[in-house]
Amino acid sequence: MNRVANISQQFAAQNYKLTPQREAIVRVLLDNEKDHLSVEEVYMLVKRSYPHLGLATVYRTLELLCELHIVEKMNFGDGVARYDLRGDDHVHMHHHLICNVCGKLEEIKDDWLVDLEARLAREYGFSVTDHRLDFKGTYNTCKGNGCKGDKECRAVS
Structure with missing residues (x-):
């Protein structure tokens, strides 16, 4: 469908x-x-x-x-x-990488928190219905190359 x-x-x-x-x-x-x-x-x-x-x-x-x-x-x-x-294709939202320098946003489709959710259910009796995880940082291509978030910098990363 x-x-x-x-x-x-x-x-x-x-x-x-x-x-x-x-x-x-x-x-x-x-x-x-x-x-x-x-x-x-x-x-x-x-x-x-x-x-x-x-x-x-x-x-x-x-x-x-x-x-x-x-x-x-x-x-x-x-x-x-x-x-x-x-x-x-996923029960939960996907995760994101967000560059502090160029602003590039990349999606991570893998759900890395399945084991943690099982542990929360087992140890705390807590059933997770949803989660969202954003990682903020800097791409190696943006470090030290004078990137100020312009289009050329984003195209490199």
Whole structure:
């Protein structure tokens, strides 16, 4: 089943409809999955298909997608809320590497915390339902080369 159909089923299961405007927002997120878009970026991209769509509709739709656990709202320390689709292939969100110098954001799809979750269940009787892990640091390519976060630096890393 394709992801839009799967998301449509998730909407229906909670008595919501995947309207054409909502679907356009979902498709923008799917088409730009690795970019971790902000509300404003989603808005600018979706306006190409729906020029009369308002920013408030994009905000409300993204919040609903968060509420339905289809999208995760994240802040990587830059003060901007970004949205990340939850993958069908993992129970939990993926993890991120975030460079303090160039701002590059890389996803780690492996779930390294499975053993820790089992230990928490065994030792504390605590069942983890979700987790998120972000690693902040500096890529070797950004250390000592005068990188100030510009495009050339990001392309190197």
